[in-house]
Amino acid sequence: MTNTSKAPVNMLKAERVEYILNELERLYPETPVPLDHKDPYTLLVAVLLSAQCTDERVNQITPALWQLADNPFDMAKQSVEDIKAIIRPCGLSPQKSKAIQGLSQILVDKYNGEVPQDMALLEELPGVGHKTASVVVAQSFGIPAFPVDTHIHRLAQRWGLTSGKNVTQTEKDLKRLFPKEKWNKLHLQIIFYGREYCTARGCQGTTCPICTTCYPARKHPKKIAKA
Incomplete structure (x- = not known):
């Protein structure tokens, strides 16, 4: 019998951007600033x-x-x-x-x-x-900005949103991909997701829901260019 099942196909970048936006909004509709402050x-x-x-x-x-x-x-x-x-x-x-x-x-x-x-x-x-x-x-x-630290840099690489070798290039790439009005909330959503699902050693691009949905054909850990 011939096996007609298709091999998994990785998402195109535009598909990844839309999926990530929707998934992060579903998981984290509210984004309180993690650092306690009053002004x-x-x-x-x-x-x-x-x-x-x-x-x-x-x-x-x-x-x-x-x-x-x-x-x-x-x-x-x-x-x-x-x-x-x-x-x-x-x-x-x-x-x-x-x-x-x-x-x-x-x-x-x-x-x-x-x-x-x-x-x-x-x-x-x-x-x-x-x-x-x-x-x-x-x-x-409330001024649009996209703060990028090493954690966001790591996830952006795992999700195929940047090939930048530093946080400066990753910030530029993310700003090009996502609507300006989403930046302030999105950077916190990515941080929250990274802490809960896509940790430095716990996922490596092969375990969490976003990584496996965006890259179902990925078989090996994603190597990250150091920030």
Whole structure:
């Protein structure tokens, strides 16, 4: 008897984009910001602290930090050592404490204590890179941005949305593929999905529902270009 069953066929890119959008919206219709904060300033500091640290750890540390100072006027008056003593569990505390004290002073001196909404101005602040600035403008001010970290970079490669060798190229590719009005929500949806289904070692492009639906013919782990 002849076997007439067809081999699985991988989705085309346009099909993957539509499927991913619909699936993530189904799974995560609401996208609360994972970092606890009350305004643009506390979000800025929390995102800065999250570098090479989990959101859970940051959320454990920030209540004590906000008790010390929860606005740039009060934070600028604190010593770097006092800030460092509180944030030490987040890692990189020498650099982060200097950055927090320094950016707070700049916000007081140049912006009357307000966090600027301009990406370029944010990136001039100590310790604030492109990804941190993108998160702040997206989540505090509703300005379309697509913050890409190593986790989003990994999933975008597994899903065939980019072949970029760094987060900068991946961000450009994702912005081209997805509607601008979806960016702010989508970057959080991808993070949530990665934590729940498509973990660094738990999927490798061959296990989770999105990977197996987009690439049913994939037989080997997807090699990821390092960000």
